[in-house]
Amino acid sequence: MKLTKIFGATEALFILIFIISGCKPDGYIDIQHLWREPVIEPDYSGVTIPVNIAPLNFIIKEDGVSFTIKARSSNSSDLKIKSKDGVVSFPVKSWKKLLKENQGQRIEIDILSEDNYGKVIEYDPVYMHVANEPIDPYLCYRLLYPGYESWKEMKIVQRSLENFHESSLFENQLLDDNCVNCHTFKQNDPGRFLLHVRGSKWGTYFVDDNEITRRTLRTEEMSANAVYPSWHPGGRYVVFSSNEVVQAFHMISGKKNEVYDQSSMLVIYDCNRNEISNIEETDTVKYMETFPCWSPCGNYLYYCRAKQIKKGFDYRNIKYDLVRKSFDQNLKVFGNAEIVFNAIEINRSVSFPRISPDGKYLVLTLHDYGTFSIWHKEADLYLLNLENGEIDLMDLNSAETESYHSWSSNGRWLVFSSKRGDGLTARPYFAYFGSPENIGKPFVLPQETPEFYKRFDKTFNIPEFVTGKIKIGPRDFARSSRKKSIKAVWSGSEK
Known part of the structure; x- marks a missing residue:
C-alpha cells in the first residue's frame, strides 16, 4: 500500500512536469x-x-x-x-x-x-x-548616388516584388555615361514606356513592346527640353512639362542645394503623328506649369502651377497650386484651368500629383516652396479626396523627406520614396490603401539580406509599379542610341 502511494506521487510529478513543459515554447x-x-x-x-x-x-x-x-x-x-x-x-x-x-x-x-x-x-x-489584394509583381526605379555631383554608375532596374530578383533595364555606362531619368509607364504597362537620356546620346526613348524609338521632342519653338511626362490613358498622347531648370547651392548647414524652374510650360505630344504643341493658357497672368498628371478616365489633366518669377525673386516665395484642365478626347481641346487645391493660400507648395486608378483620390507632396521636394526635409504626402475636396496629412509620413510616389494598378498599394532611414538616401516604402481611414503602416522594400540598407549607399529614385516583366534591356537601348533620332514636328498651340 505504501509502495503504491509512492508510485502514484512520482507519476503525478512527471505528469505535472510534462504539462508545464508543454505550456512553454x-x-x-x-x-x-x-x-x-x-x-x-x-x-x-x-x-x-x-x-x-x-x-x-x-x-x-x-x-x-x-x-x-x-x-x-x-x-x-x-x-x-x-x-x-x-x-x-x-x-x-x-x-x-x-x-x-x-x-x-x-x-x-x-x-x-x-x-x-x-x-x-x-x-x-x-x-x-x-491583405486579400496582391501587389503588382514588379517595381522599376533608378539607382544613383545621392547628391548632384556625378552621373556615374546610374542605371534603371526592375525588381521582382515576389522574390529578390533584380535586373538592369538601362545602364548609362553603355551610353557614354549619359544621364537617364523620368522613366514613365502607360498605366503600369511593362511594354509601353519612355525615358529621357541627356548627353551625347540625348533623346526621349519610346518603348512599344520590343521596339525602341529614339525621338527629339524639343523644337525651335520651345525654350527648354521636354521633362516631366504623363501618358494619356488612351496611349496616343503624352503631356510633358518643358522646364528651364536652375540649380543653386545653400551656404547654411542642413541644406545642400536648391533646384527650381526659371520658366516652364506644358506641351502635348501626339505619338501617332510625331507632333508636339504647347497647351495654351487663356489666363492673362503668366504662369510656370509642371508635373502633369492625367486622370484615369483621360478627361482631365492635373498639374502644378505658380506665377512666373521675375527679376530679383526670392526662391522661397515660389509656391505652386494644384490645378486642372478638362480635355475633349475627340477634339483634342482643353478647357480653362481651375484650382483644385490652393496651396499658396496656406503658404505651401505642391508637387507630384498622382491619382488613384478609380479616380477618387489624389496623393500629392506638400512642402514649403518650389517643386523639387526631394531636398526638402519637411516634404510630406497628403491625400486629396477628389469627390469632396477634403485633404489630409497621411499617417505614413516620417520626420524625414517623403517625395515621389505612385499607385499600384489595383489602387490598393502605394509606393513612395522616403529618407527616413538616414536622412540622405531615399528608399522605396509600401503602404496598403483600403480607404482614407484604412492605410497600412509603411514597410521598406524587402531584401534577401536584411543588412542590405546599412551597406548600400545609392538612392532609389522614381519607384514605379509595373504589371509584368520588361522584356528589353541595356544593350537594346545601346543599339537604339546609335540610330538617328526622329525629330518631332511643331504643330502650334492646343487650346
Missing part, C-alpha cells in the same frame, strides 16, 4: 517573458503586406547567442527557423505557402532568445496582416 521550462515586442530591423511589426510579397527577412536586434523564430497562424502549420546571429531568412516556398494560406488573416511571429548561460527570453509576438 519549444519545451523550455526556465523562460522569462518580456512584455514588449523584440526590436527587429527593418521594422516589419504591425504592417499589412500583399499576399504575393517576397519574404520579409529581418535582423533581431536583441542580445543572444541563439534565436528561435516561429511564424504561426490559425490557418496553417508553423514555420520554424533557428538563427545563431539573429538574422532571419524565410525560405521562399515556405513563406509563399504561409501567406497564401493566411490571405486576409493575421500572422504571429514568436521570437525566443537564449544567452550563453541558457537563459531564455520570450517576447510579445510580432504581428503582420496579409
Whole structure:
C-alpha cells in the first residue's frame, strides 16, 4: 500500500512536469517573458503586406547567442527557423505557402532568445496582416548616388516584388555615361514606356513592346527640353512639362542645394503623328506649369502651377497650386484651368500629383516652396479626396523627406520614396490603401539580406509599379542610341 502511494506521487510529478513543459515554447521550462515586442530591423511589426510579397527577412536586434523564430497562424502549420546571429531568412516556398494560406488573416511571429548561460527570453509576438489584394509583381526605379555631383554608375532596374530578383533595364555606362531619368509607364504597362537620356546620346526613348524609338521632342519653338511626362490613358498622347531648370547651392548647414524652374510650360505630344504643341493658357497672368498628371478616365489633366518669377525673386516665395484642365478626347481641346487645391493660400507648395486608378483620390507632396521636394526635409504626402475636396496629412509620413510616389494598378498599394532611414538616401516604402481611414503602416522594400540598407549607399529614385516583366534591356537601348533620332514636328498651340 505504501509502495503504491509512492508510485502514484512520482507519476503525478512527471505528469505535472510534462504539462508545464508543454505550456512553454519549444519545451523550455526556465523562460522569462518580456512584455514588449523584440526590436527587429527593418521594422516589419504591425504592417499589412500583399499576399504575393517576397519574404520579409529581418535582423533581431536583441542580445543572444541563439534565436528561435516561429511564424504561426490559425490557418496553417508553423514555420520554424533557428538563427545563431539573429538574422532571419524565410525560405521562399515556405513563406509563399504561409501567406497564401493566411490571405486576409493575421500572422504571429514568436521570437525566443537564449544567452550563453541558457537563459531564455520570450517576447510579445510580432504581428503582420496579409491583405486579400496582391501587389503588382514588379517595381522599376533608378539607382544613383545621392547628391548632384556625378552621373556615374546610374542605371534603371526592375525588381521582382515576389522574390529578390533584380535586373538592369538601362545602364548609362553603355551610353557614354549619359544621364537617364523620368522613366514613365502607360498605366503600369511593362511594354509601353519612355525615358529621357541627356548627353551625347540625348533623346526621349519610346518603348512599344520590343521596339525602341529614339525621338527629339524639343523644337525651335520651345525654350527648354521636354521633362516631366504623363501618358494619356488612351496611349496616343503624352503631356510633358518643358522646364528651364536652375540649380543653386545653400551656404547654411542642413541644406545642400536648391533646384527650381526659371520658366516652364506644358506641351502635348501626339505619338501617332510625331507632333508636339504647347497647351495654351487663356489666363492673362503668366504662369510656370509642371508635373502633369492625367486622370484615369483621360478627361482631365492635373498639374502644378505658380506665377512666373521675375527679376530679383526670392526662391522661397515660389509656391505652386494644384490645378486642372478638362480635355475633349475627340477634339483634342482643353478647357480653362481651375484650382483644385490652393496651396499658396496656406503658404505651401505642391508637387507630384498622382491619382488613384478609380479616380477618387489624389496623393500629392506638400512642402514649403518650389517643386523639387526631394531636398526638402519637411516634404510630406497628403491625400486629396477628389469627390469632396477634403485633404489630409497621411499617417505614413516620417520626420524625414517623403517625395515621389505612385499607385499600384489595383489602387490598393502605394509606393513612395522616403529618407527616413538616414536622412540622405531615399528608399522605396509600401503602404496598403483600403480607404482614407484604412492605410497600412509603411514597410521598406524587402531584401534577401536584411543588412542590405546599412551597406548600400545609392538612392532609389522614381519607384514605379509595373504589371509584368520588361522584356528589353541595356544593350537594346545601346543599339537604339546609335540610330538617328526622329525629330518631332511643331504643330502650334492646343487650346
